[in-house]
Amino acid sequence: MEKRVAVLQGDGIGPEVTEAAVRVLEVVARRFNHNFHFNYGSIGGAAIDEFNHPLPEETIALCESSDAILLGAVGGPKWDQNPSELRPEKGLLAIRKHFDLFANLRPVKAVPSLLHASPLKEEVVQAVDMMIVRELTGGLYFGEPSRKTDKAAVDTLVYTREEIERIVEKAFELARLRRGKVTSVDKANVLESSKLWREIVDEKRKSYPDIEVEHQLVDSAAMKLITNPGAFDVIVTENMFGDILSDEASVITGSLGLLPSASVRSDGFGLYEPVHGSAPDVAGKGIANPAATILSTAMMLRYSFGLETEAATIEKAIDTVFEDGHYTADLSGGSDRVLSTKEWTDKVIEELD
Amino acid sequence: MEKRVAVLQGDGIGPEVTEAAVRVLEVVARRFNHNFHFNYGSIGGAAIDEFNHPLPEETIALCESSDAILLGAVGGPKWDQNPSELRPEKGLLAIRKHFDLFANLRPVKAVPSLLHASPLKEEVVQAVDMMIVRELTGGLYFGEPSRKTDKAAVDTLVYTREEIERIVEKAFELARLRRGKVTSVDKANVLESSKLWREIVDEKRKSYPDIEVEHQLVDSAAMKLITNPGAFDVIVTENMFGDILSDEASVITGSLGLLPSASVRSDGFGLYEPVHGSAPDVAGKGIANPAATILSTAMMLRYSFGLETEAATIEKAIDTVFEDGHYTADLSGGSDRVLSTKEWTDKVIEELD
Ligand SMILES: CC(C)[C@H](C(=O)O)[C@@H](O)C(=O)O
Numbered sequence: 001m002e003k004r005v006a007v008l009q010g011d012g013i014g015p016e017v018t019e020a021a022v023r024v025l026e027v028v029a030r031r032f033n034h035n036f037h038f039n040y041g042s043i044g045g046a047a048i049d050e051f052n053h054p055l056p057e058e059t060i061a062l063c064e065s066s067d068a069i070l071l072g073a074v075g076g077p078k079w080d081q082n083p084s085e086l087r088p089e090k091g092l093l094a095i096r097k098h099f100d101l102f103a104n105l106r107p108v109k110a111v112p113s114l115l116h117a118s119p120l121k122e123e124v125v126q127a128v129d130m131m132i133v134r135e136l137t138g139g140l141y142f143g144e145p146s147r148k149t150d151k152a153a154v155d156t157l158v159y160t161r162e163e164i165e166r167i168v169e170k171a172f173e174l175a176r177l178r179r180g181k182v183t184s185v186d187k188a189n190v191l192e193s194s195k196l197w198r199e200i201v202d203e204k205r206k207s208y209p210d211i212e213v214e215h216q217l218v219d220s221a222a223m224k225l226i227t228n229p230g231a232f233d234v235i236v237t238e239n240m241f242g243d244i245l246s247d248e249a250s251v252i253t254g255s256l257g258l259l260p261s262a263s264v265r266s267d268g269f270g271l272y273e274p275v276h277g278s279a280p281d282v283a284g285k286g287i288a289n290p291a292a293t294i295l296s297t298a299m300m301l302r303y304s305f306g307l308e309t310e311a312a313t314i315e316k317a318i319d320t321v322f323e324d325g326h327y328t329a330d331l332s333g334g335s336d337r338v339l340s341t342k343e344w345t346d347k348v349i350e351e352l353d
Numbered sequence: 354m355e356k357r358v359a360v361l362q363g364d365g366i367g368p369e370v371t372e373a374a375v376r377v378l379e380v381v382a383r384r385f386n387h388n389f390h391f392n393y394g395s396i397g398g399a400a401i402d403e404f405n406h407p408l409p410e411e412t413i414a415l416c417e418s419s420d421a422i423l424l425g426a427v428g429g430p431k432w433d434q435n436p437s438e439l440r441p442e443k444g445l446l447a448i449r450k451h452f453d454l455f456a457n458l459r460p461v462k463a464v465p466s467l468l469h470a471s472p473l474k475e476e477v478v479q480a481v482d483m484m485i486v487r488e489l490t491g492g493l494y495f496g497e498p499s500r501k502t503d504k505a506a507v508d509t510l511v512y513t514r515e516e517i518e519r520i521v522e523k524a525f526e527l528a529r530l531r532r533g534k535v536t537s538v539d540k541a542n543v544l545e546s547s548k549l550w551r552e553i554v555d556e557k558r559k560s561y562p563d564i565e566v567e568h569q570l571v572d573s574a575a576m577k578l579i580t581n582p583g584a585f586d587v588i589v590t591e592n593m594f595g596d597i598l599s600d601e602a603s604v605i606t607g608s609l610g611l612l613p614s615a616s617v618r619s620d621g622f623g624l625y626e627p628v629h630g631s632a633p634d635v636a637g638k639g640i641a642n643p644a645a646t647i648l649s650t651a652m653m654l655r656y657s658f659g660l661e662t663e664a665a666t667i668e669k670a671i672d673t674v675f676e677d678g679h680y681t682a683d684l685s686g687g688s689d690r691v692l693s694t695k696e697w698t699d700k701v702i703e704e705l706d
């Protein structure tokens with residue numbers, strides 16, 4: 001298989017972790033006889049510095065001629081005081097919208113050897129294995145009017161039937177490959193958009209009689225993510241609720257540094273990035289944990305390239321490296337057997353080779 | 354002092370827990386030489402059954418002639434399939450709006466003897482002592498347009514300067530009586546309404562130089578409530594974010610059953626209710642935990658009647674009863690020294706008398 005990957009390293013530890021992920025992908029290509037071409041482009045703060053735009057035309061063109069996008073992270077204190085249009089995260093919002101990446105997939109799974117780092121009790125989180133499916137190109141993030149004067153401000157939460165249908169279908173399809181349960185999260189006791197959302201879920205479920213469906217209000221979902229997170233399989237929700245709940249879910253197992261994400265559209269094209277941010281405090285030191293970015297490339301292989309075996313092989317290799325007790329500084333818990341980004345990636349590559 | 358209290362018992366365990374709270378208020382009145390008059394009205398499912406409306410005119414009139422409202426809880430499976438206008442929670446939304454109860458105050462404090470019931474590790478939650486200040490009459494809950502067709506739906510997140518100013522002032526005033534810190538939660542990197550919110554917080558803080566202020570994005574606040582909840586003092590946020598975050602916060606200490614709330618306007622008039630719901634499964638058995646409702650009356654004494662000593666006396670009595678090991682069934686952890694609603698309330702009254 002021959003594929004072109006656009007690599008947008010971004011800011012902070014972005015270059016280090018994407019570098020590690022590209023090395024892993026190269027090994028996978030060799031072992032499984034694929035050809036991956038990597039082409040680099042700018043986004044976020046780095047792009048603001050170089051092109052005075054968080055998502056330059058050059059980058060869009062590069063991504064358009066690619067089969068998938070690998071992103072490091074964007075943002076940092078350097079650009080925090082910039083005007084709104086020159087902020088790194090605008091690049092992220094713009095790339096999602098431009099490429100219609102409407103489905104944000106965020107798996108959260110308990111890693112047994114890391115549960116000690118969880119703020120929750122081990123018995124509450126040990127069974128966690130969920131996938132949050134967040135609608136990413138609609139709702140309050142992009143609805144019009146969205147404006148402000150000195151006296152008032154307005155944002156608009158709007159969804160069309162088509163926008164809801166495609167994300168709900170995505171959730172059902174994913175649930176089929178997992179434990180067969182979908183929790184649809186809304187605020188149907190207050191919001192009209194949530195009522196339409198709930199109706200569409202109830203229509204679609206008829207085509208998926210094998211899937212168990214439950215509706216949950218967003219406030220009660222925020223509680224259950226803490227009191228009984230193991231009960232969730234696939235959660236599907238609109239953009240703003242998904243932003244809040246997926247970040248809430250990302251800290252419950254204590255392995256935020258390991259969480260990958262995918263933002264995809266219907267034809268399989270997608271953007272893959274770690275959930276953690278650009279971590280400016282450790283940038284450039286060669287100590288960042290590349291696991292989340294490497295796991296994001298596994299999602300790329302699975303969802304954009306259909307290479308399930310290759311994806312699972314990467315995931316397995318990472319599990320083994322952790323089980324063998326190899327950690328980067330963030331997970332080492334003060335022990336002195338701490339590996340650098342490069343050394344830890346070498347261990348993963350040894351497992352793969 | 355002479356005060357009229359409207360008691361809206363509502364559904365499920367509502368009648369039992371408000372009954373207990375009224376008994377406590379009567380003892381406080383006697384001990385401190387006040388005169389509290391209690392008048393009963395209908396709301397929620399009970400009002401739908403009797404008046405075919407979740408908030409009948411009679412109830413509004415009763416509340417208008419009162420100095421404060423004590424509410425039990427609304428809702429239950431009986432009304433779950435009702436059309437939207439005949440649902441119990443519509444009564445709650447309508448009473449908030451009618452009386453302009455714009456400030457929802459929800460304190461969350463770790464109770465040492467109950468920390469074992471928390472899903473979080475003891476060391477993460479033991480220092481929790483926060484007050485969430487949620488804007489309650491604006492934003493997505495009430496903005497127009499709010500409508501839906503078969504093809505699309507829209508809700509509107511709108512705030513005026515005045516609406517934001519008064520809730521932000523409320524938060525600053527409350528912080529002064531506490532540890533002097535305000536965390537303002539918004540999504541200013543995406544929403545125009547959040548940008549106005551943040552500007553107003555930055556204006557207002559100039560009048561409160563003694564208060565420490567931080568801005569936090571809602572997604573990161575959802576994480577920090579789990580990873581470091583002890584760092585919060587006062588959190589102030591808009592209606593929808595407040596709904597989600599206050600419910601998230603309500604489960605972290607394991608004492609959801611004890612959490613009170615107040616919904617007040619500027620002149621001191623307010624509605625007081627436990628955070629827990631109507632618990633239809635235990636209703637009518639005389640075993641419900643009345644602590645949250647009794648603590649809500651302490652908030653009433655403090656915020657609507659200015660009776661700080663009386664409020665603190667109730668809170669102290671409840672602390673003592675827990676420290677002495679007296680629990681209702683929900684908190685007994687399977688021991689056989691379980692008190693009924695009435696017996697437990699008797700213990701509180703013994704402490705007060
Ligand atoms: C940076 C920000 C605009 C973005 C979002 O809110 O979508 C981020 O929080 C995320 O979840 O990817």
Ligand SMILES: CC(C)[C@H](C(=O)O)[C@@H](O)C(=O)O
Pocket residue numbers: 189190219442445446596
């Ligand atoms: C019942 C519902 C409309 C209400 C709300 O969302 O405000 C409830 O969740 C609350 O927080 O009091």
